[in-house]
Amino acid sequence: MSSTLSVAVKSYPHTAFAAEPGFSVGRRRVELAAVDPIYQAFAPMVRELRYDVSEMAIATFLQAHEAGVPIVLLPLVLSGDFHHHSLTRWPGSAEIRPTDLAGGRxxxxxxxxxxxxxxxxxxxxEFGVDAKDITWVTTEEPHVASYVEPPNVERVPGKVLDVLERGDAVAAVLGPPALDGAQGPLVPIIPNWREAEESWGARHGTVPINHMLTVRRDLLESEPEVVRELYRAFGAGIEERKAADAAPGPRVRALRSGVGDELTAGLQTAIDYALQQNVIRKPVTVDELLHDAVRHLGERA
Structure with missing residues (x-):
């Protein structure tokens, strides 16, 4: 048994403790993987089980769960945000409405x-535009190797910003890290997106989940006390971060520790969307996703 615990997580304010010299859980010293951006850890985790513990995008986890990858989802949300503003067009390009995207790229x-x-x-x-009515121009393959993409998915070289700038797509889905390379601010396509985001949140009772924490199943089963200690440490970091902000924005509001209504709502909505879009093909319940974690960590984790 290795005396170290390999952990792949991004450095957030609520995970900074994991990088402190000498941080350990039980008798296992935590060794942080040098992965930047963090999404580059996802494929090695789901294909090779390279890490003992890894941050994981929820869509990737849903696909990994469907594929039978032996990793377990812990009820810890490390990142999330609303995403109406993530649908953008190139600055100076023609104005388009969300409904105009049907039949487009x-x-x-x-x-x-x-x-x-x-x-x-x-x-x-919100706009009646189905995923199958759009050609999705992608630059990378799925993290889960066995996943077969829908027929309206196309792969091209370069980065998403390159695709958008050269006009190979009328719009792009981009998060904040990708926007740094844009020549001027990209333009959100959804009108009044701030109000639309809060309305979505009120309707669904949650802020969308992006990344959660996962652990190898064999580690959870052989050393549950180590995973419990790690879970408590990450949970404490999340709660401390939330308590430090008197008027938290959605990225802080998205952080969660434990199985509560907001986490359940976020996971259920992600499942519903994933089934609609053929991101996964078999129904799954929130209880199934969290069963192993709850069984080993406690009734409500």
């Missing part, structure tokens, strides 16, 4: 990217 890093999952769900739910 929209760029996204990967069809299974979680931000894309949320944006497609919004398009269907």
């Amino acid at each position: 929209v760029a996204v890093r990967a069809y299974s990217q979680t931000t894309g999952l949320w944006v497609r769900g919004i398009l269907h739910e």
Whole structure:
């Protein structure tokens, strides 16, 4: 048994403790993987089980669960946000409405990217535009190798911003890190997106989940006390971060520790959207996703 615990997580204010010298759980010293951006840890985790513990996009986890990958979802939300503003067009390009995207081309890093999952769900739910009515122009393959993409997914070289700039797509799904390379601010397509986001949140009772924490099943089963201690440490970091902000924005409001109504609502909506979009093909329940974690960590984790 290795004396170290390999952990792949992004450095957030609520995870900074994991990088402190000498941080350990039980008798296992935590060794942080050097992965930047963090999504580059997802494929090695689901294909090779490279890490003991890894941050994981919820869409990737849903696909990994369907594929039988032996990793367990812990009830810890490390990142999330509303995503109406993530559907953008190039500055100076022609104005378009969300309904204009039907029959068009929209760029996204990967069809299974979680931000894309949320944006497609919004398009269907609020504007009646189904995922199958758009050609999704992607630049990367799925993290889960066995996943077969729908026929309206196309792969092209380059980055999403390149696709958008050269006009190979009329719109793109982009999160804040990708926007740094844009020449001027990209323009959100959904009108009054701030108000629309809060309305979505009130309707669903949650802020969309992007990344949660996962653990190898064999580690959870052989050393549950180690995972419990790690779970408590991440939970404490999340609660401390939330308590420090008197007027939290959606990215802080998205953080969650434990199985509560907001986490359940977020997971259920992600499942519903994933089934609609063929991101997953078999129904699954929230209880099934959290069963192993709850069984080993406690009734409500």
